[in-house]
Amino acid sequence: MKRIEALKQVVFEKKGFDGFLITNEANLLYFMGFPGAPCILISKNGRSVIYVYSVNYQQVKAEAKDFKVELVKRGEDLGTKIAKKVKALEVKKLGLDTIAGVPHVAGYLKLTKALRETTKVKIENEAVRVLRRVKDEGELELMREAGELTSIGMETAYEAIKPGVREYEVAAEIEYAMRRRGSWGTAFETIVASGVRSAFPHGGCTERKMKKGDLVVVDIGANYQHYCSDMTRTMVVGKPSAKQKEIYEIVRLAQEKACRVVKSKVKAKDVDAIARKVIEDAGYGKYFVHGLGHGVGLEVHEPPTLNRESKDALTVGNVVTVEPGIYIAHLGGIRIEDTVLVKRQKAEKLTKGPYTLETKQQT
Amino acid sequence: MKRIEALKQVVFEKKGFDGFLITNEANLLYFMGFPGAPCILISKNGRSVIYVYSVNYQQVKAEAKDFKVELVKRGEDLGTKIAKKVKALEVKKLGLDTIAGVPHVAGYLKLTKALRETTKVKIENEAVRVLRRVKDEGELELMREAGELTSIGMETAYEAIKPGVREYEVAAEIEYAMRRRGSWGTAFETIVASGVRSAFPHGGCTERKMKKGDLVVVDIGANYQHYCSDMTRTMVVGKPSAKQKEIYEIVRLAQEKACRVVKSKVKAKDVDAIARKVIEDAGYGKYFVHGLGHGVGLEVHEPPTLNRESKDALTVGNVVTVEPGIYIAHLGGIRIEDTVLVKRQKAEKLTKGPYTLETKQQT
Numbered sequence: 235m236k237r238i239e240a241l242k243q244v245v246f247e248k249k250g251f252d253g254f255l256i257t258n259e260a261n262l263l264y265f266m267g268f269p270g271a272p273c274i275l276i277s278k279n280g281r282s283v284i285y286v287y288s289v290n291y292q293q294v295k296a297e298a299k300d301f302k303v304e305l306v307k308r309g310e311d312l313g314t315k316i317a318k319k320v321k322a323l324e325v326k327k328l329g330l331d332t333i334a335g336v337p338h339v340a341g342y343l344k345l346t347k348a349l350r351e352t353t354k355v356k357i358e359n360e361a362v363r364v365l366r367r368v369k370d371e372g373e374l375e376l377m378r379e380a381g382e383l384t385s386i387g388m389e390t391a392y393e394a395i396k397p398g399v400r401e402y403e404v405a406a407e408i409e410y411a412m413r414r415r416g417s418w419g420t421a422f423e424t425i426v427a428s429g430v431r432s433a434f435p436h437g438g439c440t441e442r443k444m445k446k447g448d449l450v451v452v453d454i455g456a457n458y459q460h461y462c463s464d465m466t467r468t469m470v471v472g473k474p475s476a477k478q479k480e481i482y483e484i485v486r487l488a489q490e491k492a493c494r495v496v497k498s499k500v501k502a503k504d505v506d507a508i509a510r511k512v513i514e515d516a517g518y519g520k521y522f523v524h525g526l527g528h529g530v531g532l533e534v535h536e537p538p539t540l541n542r543e544s545k546d547a548l549t550v551g552n553v554v555t556v557e558p559g560i561y562i563a564h565l566g567g568i569r570i571e572d573t574v575l576v577k578r579q580k581a582e583k584l585t586k587g588p589y590t591l592e593t594k595q596q597t
Numbered sequence: 598m599k600r601i602e603a604l605k606q607v608v609f610e611k612k613g614f615d616g617f618l619i620t621n622e623a624n625l626l627y628f629m630g631f632p633g634a635p636c637i638l639i640s641k642n643g644r645s646v647i648y649v650y651s652v653n654y655q656q657v658k659a660e661a662k663d664f665k666v667e668l669v670k671r672g673e674d675l676g677t678k679i680a681k682k683v684k685a686l687e688v689k690k691l692g693l694d695t696i697a698g699v700p701h702v703a704g705y706l707k708l709t710k711a712l713r714e715t716t717k718v719k720i721e722n723e724a725v726r727v728l729r730r731v732k733d734e735g736e737l738e739l740m741r742e743a744g745e746l747t748s749i750g751m752e753t754a755y756e757a758i759k760p761g762v763r764e765y766e767v768a769a770e771i772e773y774a775m776r777r778r779g780s781w782g783t784a785f786e787t788i789v790a791s792g793v794r795s796a797f798p799h800g801g802c803t804e805r806k807m808k809k810g811d812l813v814v815v816d817i818g819a820n821y822q823h824y825c826s827d828m829t830r831t832m833v834v835g836k837p838s839a840k841q842k843e844i845y846e847i848v849r850l851a852q853e854k855a856c857r858v859v860k861s862k863v864k865a866k867d868v869d870a871i872a873r874k875v876i877e878d879a880g881y882g883k884y885f886v887h888g889l890g891h892g893v894g895l896e897v898h899e900p901p902t903l904n905r906e907s908k909d910a911l912t913v914g915n916v917v918t919v920e921p922g923i924y925i926a927h928l929g930g931i932r933i934e935d936t937v938l939v940k941r942q943k944a945e946k947l948t949k950g951p952y953t954l955e956t957k958q959q960t
Contacts, residue, residue: 270799289887292926293797309906406776413769416804419786434656436633441779524652543672563655 235300237265237365238282244361245329251358252278253325255316260532261331261362263460266301270294272312274301277323285312313341317348329358367529367537368551373461374575377531377553380421380463381573381584383456387412388467388587391426391452395469396595401426401439404452412456421455421462421534428471432566435524435559446472449566455534462534464555465585466571474591481518481560481568482591488512488558489570492526496556496574496581502544509558510542518560527555530573552576553584598663600628600728601645607724608692614721615641616688618679623895624694624725626823629664633657635675637664640686648675676704680711692721730892730900731914736824737938740894740916743784743826744936744947746819750775751830751950754789754815758832759958764789764802767815775819784818784825784897791834795929798887798922809835812929818897825897827918828948829934837954844881844923844931845954851875851921852933855889859919859937859944865907872921873905881923890918893936915939916947 245251256262256274265274270290276282284301286294291305306312320328328349330342346355369377390411394404405424413419427437432449444450453466468485470478492509506526513522525541530553538546540554548554557571570589574581608614619625619637628637633653639645647664649657654668669675683691691712693705709718732740753774757767768787776782790800795812807813816829831848833841855872869889876885888904893916901909903917911917920934933952937944 289798291886292924293799296797402776402779402781406773409776409782410769410773413765413772416765418765418802419772419783423782434659435652436656439781523654561655 238276240365241265241361242276242278244364245358246278249329249358249361251327251329251356253320253323253328253353254358254361255328255330256362258331258362260536261366263532264362264366266294266298268293268297269460271298272306273316275316275319277320277325279325280323283319285315313344314348317345320349321352325353327354327356329356329361331359331362332357363537366531368549369531369553369575370551373531374551374553376459376461377463377573377575378584379416380456380458380461381465381586383412383415383417383458384454384463384465384573385586386415387417387454387456388452388465388585391454391467392469392588393594395444395450395452395471395593397444397446397471399444401428401431401442401444401450404450405439408452408454412454417456417458418460419457421457421464425451425453425466427451427453427567430564430566432468432568433561433563435561435567435569444471447475449478449568451567451569453569453571460532462530462532463585464530464534464557464571464573465587466557466559466569467587467589468568468570468591469593470591471593478566478568478591481562484513484516484518485558485560485568485570486589489556489572492556492558493572493574493581493583496548496554496576498548498550498576498578500548502538502540502546502548502554503542505548505556506540506542506544509556513558513560521560521562522558523561524559527557527571529554548576550576550578556581601639601663603728604628604724605639605641607727608721609641612692612721612724614690614692614719616683616686616691616716617721617724618691618693619725621694621725623899624729626895627725627729629661631656631660632823634661635669636679638679638682640683640688642688643686646682648678676707677711680708683712684715688716690717690719692719692724694722694725695720726900729894731912732894732916732938733914736894737914737916739822739824740826740936740938741947742779743819743821743824744828744949746775746778746780746821747817747826747828747936748949749778750780750817750819751815751828751948754817754830755832755951756957758807758813758815758834758956760807760809760834762807764791764794764805764807767807767813768802771815771817775817780819780821781823782820784820784827788814788816788829790814790816790930793927793929795831795931796924796926798924798930798932807834810838812841812931814930814932816932816934823895825893825895826948827893827897827920827934827936828950829920829922829932830950830952831931831933831954832956833954834956841929841931841954844925847876847879847881848921848923848931848933849952852919852935855919855921856935856937856944856946859911859917859939861911861913861939861941863911865901865903865909865911865917866905868911868919869903869905869907872919876921876923884923884925885921886924887922890920890934892917911939913939913941919944
């Protein structure tokens with residue numbers, strides 16, 4: 235409810251709306267704390283309403299004590315129902331979030347049409363984003379837990395990787411370790427990409443058997459009570475070569491330097507620049523094919539963005555990744571990533587793990 | 598490529614388009630076989646183009662041999678790039694998929710604006726849906742494997758559930774068992790909902806400890822090479838009561854009767870009606886708060902839909918769930934679900950497991 239009040243402050247007082255429809259899945263989680271409803275309508279003149287289909291009605295009723303819960307009956311059209319309510323509340327200017335592509339284009343067009351004589355409908359993405367990118371203490375508690383669970387998963391990776399084991403088998407051990415300690419699942423598809431596949435930043439994991447000398451990029455994240463974490467380490471099966479060590483140390487230095495400058499008021503693109511300079515100076519600039527990082531929270535990718543084009547500045551309460559990488563086709567890739575919390579003076583790492591290429595299985 | 602040709606047949610020959618933009622994530626998987634690209638543009642006059650950002654460029658180049666792969670460079674706007682290409686190809690009528698809410702409303706509006714003088718842009722959801730709902734042999738091989746993995750997960754649930762164990766701990770065992778055998782992850786968030794929480798059809802799983810007499814709804818699905826499976830069994834911790842057995846037998850009969858009539862040319866709503874009648878006749882009609890089932894494939898919920906409003910008819914190659922349930926607030930819920938393949942004469946169950954309330958731990 236405190237969050238709904240904060241949203242009202244932004245959209246009603248500052249942006250001149252008198253109604254707002256929340257439809258984005260992560261935004262719904264942010265305001266309700268649990269999934270199961272397709273939208274929330276808030277308005278200047280009435281109580282906030284959660285709409286819900288019959289399948290989840292009992293659950294939402296039980297959990298959403300601060301809201302009016304309205305059942306969408308069988309055969310009722312949600313869009314029509316909302317349009318009617320918007321008219322009844324005499325909303326003149328309705329805002330609509332759509333960060334992740336929701337609502338459907340068709341739904342948007344329909345709502346706009348139904349309200350064309352009474353209400354102006356306008357997409358307003360920034361309002362909720364601005365709230366969500368600054369995590370409150372309740373959120374940070376969950377994100378710290380997600381970080382701890384992810385670190386446990388990474389520890390497991392260092393133990394499980396050895397010659398002959400398959401990528402998906404390592405993923406199984408990692409996910410099981412996180413789950414056993416209370417993870418709600420993974421924040422994204424686990425990546426255990428070995429050998430030449432390690433050169434693909436989003437390599438997923440396959441049935442490939444690891445062999446001595448392979449680089450293995452392990453990029454994992456636990457989900458704890460809907461909050462995500464994101465962490466990468468790169469290992470070598472068996473003993474690392476001199477070349478692997480050389481590239482590793484460059485990425486390591488880039489990541490460390492970038493982490494060190496992460497704090498409030500720093501420009502996101504400047505953090506990217508610091509990591510990128512280390513890699514460019516070493517002659518590997520063209521192999522760093524992505525931005526340095528991204529915000530993390532209810533979604534694993536959310537604002538702010540840390541790359542060369544970013545216009546974001548970091549503020550206290552942002553949680554972001556710092557993840558430089560070097561990817562050389564046919565040879566392999568190396569990436570190091572932590573999820574960090576932006577504070578006034580320096581960053582707090584939410585993911586913790588050794589910075590080493592060496593696994594615990596050297597046989 | 599065979600699938601792209603089939604799509605061309607539908608959208609160019611039958612529907613009068615001369616260009617089509619695929620942006621929906623599951624549709625992209627259907628045509629490419631792997632993720633990592635934001636869209637594919639096909640046209641009557643040119644080669645099919647996959648657009649891809651630099652982070653995934655090497656991977657898509659390596660895997661998408663049949664397509665032209667175009668890099669979206671840093672600073673380039675994807676929408677502008679597509680609009681330019683559409684104009685260059687002299688596309689007069691461009692179709693656009695948007696099943697799961699992609700592309701963003703904002704993206705759609707932008708594209709429409711950029712092309713307003715040269716090209717008519719029209720949302721066309723049905724074309725790809727119609728193709729995707731009939732699975733080919735290659736897809737069925739993957740779906741059978743997903744079904745087997747899910748059945749292994751359910752076997753594990755029957756072994757893991759006992760007094761004192763937490764919901765998420767059971768989920769950990771289930772997911773680990775599926776992963777170890779080759780699952781790529783879960784098709785959706787695992788549900789292990791016990792006690793009063795079993796009355797919530799989408800109960801997820803929590804830290805709740807199970808106790809004797811609890812109903813436990815276990816709803817799980819493996820993902821195998823992007824194909825989903827979906828299966829539910831309900832168990833009792835310890836010995837089932839007479840009342841639990843009574844309700845269980847009603848759901849069991851409803852599910853069995855419905856499965857028996859699933860075959861080609863049957864109306865989806867008639868299958869729902871058969872299950873619903875069993876439950877209504879027993880006096881529990883109002884506790885069956887959802888439709889009977891849904892299509893499964895690259896998405897865990899896709900057409901056709903089996904409920905009272907459905908206009909779908911089943912055809913050979915459809916894969917659907919059959920999942921009646923009875924949910925009584927404060928008492929608990931019982932659901933039984935299998936994923937089945939529609940054939941000419943009868944359904945083939947892709948998920949297999951015992952139909953019993955009794956776990957293997959009776960202590």
